[in-house]
Amino acid sequence: MGVIYEPRGKAREYSELALNLYKGCSHACKYCYCPAITRQSLEDWSKDPQPKVDILKKVEREARKMQGCSKELLLCFMSDPYQDEKSANITRQTLLIFEKYGFSKIQVLTKGGELAINDFDIISRNKGWKFGSTIIFENEALREEWEPGASTIQSRYNAVKKAHEMGIYTWVSIEPVVNSEEALKVIKNLKPYVSFWKVGKINHYPEIEKKIDWSKFLKNALIELNGQAFMIKKDLLAFYDPKTMNPIYEKPKAIKTIIVSDIPIWIREQRDPQGKAECDEFRARAKARNGKKTIVNKKLY
Numbered sequence: 001m002g003v004i005y006e007p008r009g010k011a012r013e014y015s016e017l018a019l020n021l022y023k024g025c026s027h028a029c030k031y032c033y034c035p036a037i038t039r040q041s042l043e044d045w046s047k048d049p050q051p052k053v054d055i056l057k058k059v060e061r062e063a064r065k066m067q068g069c070s071k072e073l074l075l076c077f078m079s080d081p082y083q084d085e086k087s088a089n090i091t092r093q094t095l096l097i098f099e100k101y102g103f104s105k106i107q108v109l110t111k112g113g114e115l116a117i118n119d120f121d122i123i124s125r126n127k128g129w130k131f132g133s134t135i136i137f138e139n140e141a142l143r144e145e146w147e148p149g150a151s152t153i154q155s156r157y158n159a160v161k162k163a164h165e166m167g168i169y170t171w172v173s174i175e176p177v178v179n180s181e182e183a184l185k186v187i188k189n190l191k192p193y194v195s196f197w198k199v200g201k202i203n204h205y206p207e208i209e210k211k212i213d214w215s216k217f218l219k220n221a222l223i224e225l226n227g228q229a230f231m232i233k234k235d236l237l238a239f240y241d242p243k244t245m246n247p248i249y250e251k252p253k254a255i256k257t258i259i260v261s262d263i264p265i266w267i268r269e270q271r272d273p274q275g276k277a278e279c280d281e282f283r284a285r286a287k288a289r290n291g292k293k294t295i296v297n298k299k300l301y
């Protein structure tokens, strides 16, 4: 397998292609699934992260072969592209390689906050590229407890706001939800700056899972997300009840778990006339359906 690969299983819900630049991650999130996958302790996973051997050469070689790639590619599922200055520099070189070879859909996902801002020049000049941040808390003490090596919440907020200000498509991953109230606060406060949301529950932590009323959380999240473009991950979507929750209008086959509330705000609408036309058409169809749930075989973006 090359360094650019097709994720499998649940990770596939996030992106068609992925690239992990590092082995290990200094953010040391308590919920990180990577130590289990790589069969090591969280301590070992996070104590001395290193770039993969010859990573830039390998990226260059593979990117050259994939010139003009239009599949969405995520940095990174396993590790974070912005852990410190060194990793940020490798990420910048990587983005420049993808730009050189005409990759049209790159997205970064990070808990590195303002460290990523230095690359917004590259991201903003490539119109299909996106900046994503995982933010599951407002409360800094909870962040410190669960994500001790990651940037502060304020720093992540600042990065999302800056990206939005620069016209970059922003998305926020609220996954894994470990505290439902905190997750709702993030949606409420960052709403004006976020193009797309991804929301998912915590798994493999039965003690925490038991404490959260997932139906109630989903219901409140759908209210909070009304008018936003978003995706609810499968495990959380299992708690959807059409009788008591905000209607779901769109569930395209191509992206099985994406759902859009009654006033979809898709980034394409803001970016190109065809996207705007599709959104207008969608609104008309949603209105005609009078709020009934339907399945539409159509890609959203």
Ligand code: SF4
Residues within 6 Å of the ligand: 025, 026, 027, 028, 029, 031, 032, 033, 034, 077, 078, 079, 080, 111
């Ligand atoms: S940022 Fe991601 S890869 Fe890094 S420790 Fe946290 S969950 Fe794991």
